Amino acid sequence: MRASVTEISAFTAAAAHVLCFAGLAVAHSLAGPGAPVSDPARALRLLVVCEAPVIIAVFSYLRRDPKSCSFFKAAARGLIGLPVGAFFNAFGAIVLGAPVGIKYWMVTIYWSLLMSLFTFVPAACVFGVSKIDWQTVLCHSIYFTPTDVENYMISAPCHGAVLGAWLGAWPMPLDWERPWQEWPICVTYGAVAGHLVGMAVSPVLIAVHKRRVRAKAD
């Protein structure tokens, strides 16, 4: 089965990430500057709406088993994965202290959908229900051990988003009294920033990995 897997070059990965980044940029320009702070729900909604089709399309195209699985099946997997991932993300956020008041429901839902797009949906599109792949994605040790190329492409932005969101929550209790300290604004900023960093890093990782593999083959 492994043999049939298409090898993804660093260039393809970079192109995919550029597409995803374009989705984010479009959403941002549609929302206008300052929108995330003044109306976080609208900005998040725009981000989700613009980013969802791009991510699902890109990663369904890059699905791991193109022979046995059609593009639309992969896309359907992504669509199902969206709310499931959102549930996990919302659980994590609430456990970590996100407010649960009625006032915050909408933003929490949008935020977790966005986080799901960053973390869960790409993996759902590419891997489906393959247990072993999920396990490697969850694990951070892929950075130290040789694995498949897709793992980098999916894991790096995903881990980046989670780490960014986690770090983004730190300024929240400070008494600066800035509007962006509200849930989930700074967390969203952190997540997007982390995701972007992850997207930038993953082609590099892939390139380095390829060179290493080639060197080994020689």
Next chain:
Amino acid sequence: MGAAVAGWTVAAVLLQVAGLSLFLYGFFPVKPTLRGFSGPESYRMPSCGPVSAGEQKPALPPDQRRSLYRELSEMPPVYDRLVLMVIDGLPAEFVLGKGGKPPSKELMESMPYTQSLLAGCQAAGYHAKAAPPTVTMPRLKAMVSGAIGGFLDVAFNFNTQAFLEDNLLDQLHMIGHKLVMLGDETWIKLFPTLFARQDGVSSFYVRDTVEVDFNVSRHLEFELAAKDWSVLVLHYLGLDHVGHIGGRRSVLMTQKMKEMDEVIRRVHDASLQDNLERTLLVVVSDHGMTEGGNHGGSSYEETDSLALFVGHSVERAHCSPYNQNEALQVDLAPTLALLFGIPIPKNNIGVLLPEVLNSLTDDQKLRTLELNSWQILRLLQAQMPAFCLEDCINSEGGLGIVVHPESIEKEFCHLLSKAFVSHQSSCLHQSSNFKSAEAQYVGTAVENYYGFLRYASEWLSHRATDKPFYLLISAILLMTMSCLFLMGAVSRLFKGQSLSQTDQLSESYLEQRWHLDEVFILTGIFLYVISLGSSSFVEEEQYTWNFLTSTLYLIFLIKTVQSMLKGSNSTLVHGAEEKSFDGNNFLCATSYELTPGKRDGYKLCTVLIVLVAGRVIRAWHQGGINWVHFPDISKLLAQADSCIVKSLQTISVLAVVALYSVSLMLLRARSKVVIGVWLSHISCGLLVLLHIWENQINTSLPINHSTTSIARLFYAIASVSISATVLASPWIFPIYSTEAKPASSSDSNLVKDIDSHGISDSVFLTGITYTVFWCLLQLLLQQPINAIPLLLIFLQTVSSVVHFSLDKTLHKQWVQVIAMQFLGMAGHFGLGNTNSLASIDVAGAFIGISSYSTVLSGILMFIITYGSPLMLYLGMVVYISVKDISTPRQLWSYILDKMVTMPCLLPLLINSVALTSYTIVLLLMRNHLFVWSVFSPKYLYVCAATVCTYVGVFIIAVTAVYTCTVFSFRARRYRDQSH
């Protein structure tokens, strides 16, 4: 190896204690003050050169002294009699409103007489800002001496000592005034020999709100009729007690304020009866209170104390009584001193209150300001020996205007010479006929004086006292050394373990590389240490701990899921299906024959319990110091019916009792001791229930005797049964497994057959008994709303232990120990504690104590405040019992080593890291604006946490050592018998 590690640890602890006490001595010094009392010299301009303190003039008799003062001061005293009425804990907001608005209608109506005085411009009220710590004794000292005391006065608040500094009362006594004191006995402790008549009441029995004030008021009739005294101090404690019990909005509050208003009316009526109007009534409060009725911190609510003057000198034609008139609490001292014709106390940093001196002529007003400036100048000279007034005046030539003064001394010079020059010119122009010109000159002079006084007062109060820098540095070096010792011990431990574990396949898997949770713990501790440097993170520390703890457990969750994915192809059991919370967890703690699927389910389940419980605890008490106003469950419950709170308490008690019963059942040991402990535990639970239902918060009965005796009975039964369990449990479990016992004939065989289950069971019994009795004690002592968080913390403890016991290879041991410590800290803040001294629950510290005892109530206060970390330390005793301690070589010392080193060393290390880094932070922040209000209270908490760690580690170590000793003794005896 064990002995060496123990030696290092003890050395480290001793070093730490030494360093800590050195630092405390150096950082919280007994404030350098001017000794002696102000005398006639205070009416002369201070001269240059070193302050000559050696001049000892022969003590004058009071009458001569009084006339001397009158002569020197060039003005007669305004009043002869003073009634100083202290209403403990009354926020100025209740009387004067806030932000220019009068107080609410309800509050206005509860003090009708006072409000009529204010409205009639017969009284002048101030929001007199109290300096932190807002605790009674330091505030009283500040009021009578005008000096802001050292921070450690809080610690001495419970052990008052005589006040030796220059102060108003001693000065008044010296010129022959006769003093009478009724009320808080703190006054008597401060001035043991001063009062001609006195009746002290104890301020420590917080639950009494009626008797304590009645004991003051019962003397009023006699004292108001008596003419012999000239200073009467009344200190009413009831209002503070009302606050402690029910908060600002307590139902008893308006009633109490009406009572206070009535006292004010009586005193004022009596003072009006002598027509000379020579009596001044001063109503002050020593501090305010938070929304919940506590105090000690530095929030506006706590520092907003009242100063209300009623007398002829404050009367004026027009006034707007609800203007936000700001003053400092210390301003009381110079104002009263000048009104009564005595020298201003030497260490005073307060500034005269202008509105109180309305009846004086302009000349006299300027003279009072001059006297105040001279006194402050003397204090400045003591702080800056080079500072000299004459030089200033000479260098500036009276007219030179420095636009940008380079140094602080120049600034003082400039302000001071400006003030004196304008004073002189106003004197010169006095004879002129132009009234308007004169008034203008006086106005500039007054303004200039205040310019200097305010600036100097602020500088003096903000100036951090000189700290012996090298002493502090050496203290920090000692602490760092102790920290390094502990690190060395831990690293030795790890090295030893990795060597000894090479043969164990199951553990070698763990040694491969750093895992996510391990990396996270190190990062988390690093982030925590960094966050200590920010005042807002210190104020909101609960966020940090919650965030770190839940992230850690989320990582545990991910690891669990990962291990399930990696695990065998058995069907995935989802935790949600069999979410059986309580009893079944214990099942897996003791019985090891679980199917892998079920085991996975339990693993998932326990982590989920910890996470969900942690979230609920976090929502229970929202906000530390800045975000107190956030809505949370505890505030919701405080408004709800008391029945709901009581039923929640009942549920918690029943749950704890049920959990204990289940866990004892799983022990499968039916000895008499176990049953006895179980029965005593049930009776203790019943006692707590009884106490909960008997306890009526709003009763006016001062002491509820039945609840006191219930609590005492509880203490007795609990202590007896815990000590019985600890002593007996190693004796009742078999040393050898039953099947091996008859067959063992040869020595080698015998040694192998030692059953580690016996020792595990024994430690388990001890640990679980500790934990549940501790839980019951907390349920008895803590505020009623904290019942559910306590239960949740208990559940978290148990779930973590179960989780760690289910899969010993998933997390390394040190990760497990640190995770439990994190839980303890998160729970500490979850119970409503903050880093402000205001959140210490004083009311609970008197449950079961009928007479006041500093030591006992201090211990109870410590137990309440550190309930959660100590519960986790006790839980660690359970944890060491479920650890795998069976070793190939059955040596008791080896078992002990395996059991006890990690749970003892790691908490010590973590605490040492926190303590050392926070000490360094405090040293760096010593000139920070918030050093006294934010960083220093936190330092006291850090010190108390250190004590808590010592206690916890001591309990763990002693229990393990005792159990192992008894088992080895029994094993030896058994071997001797079989030979």
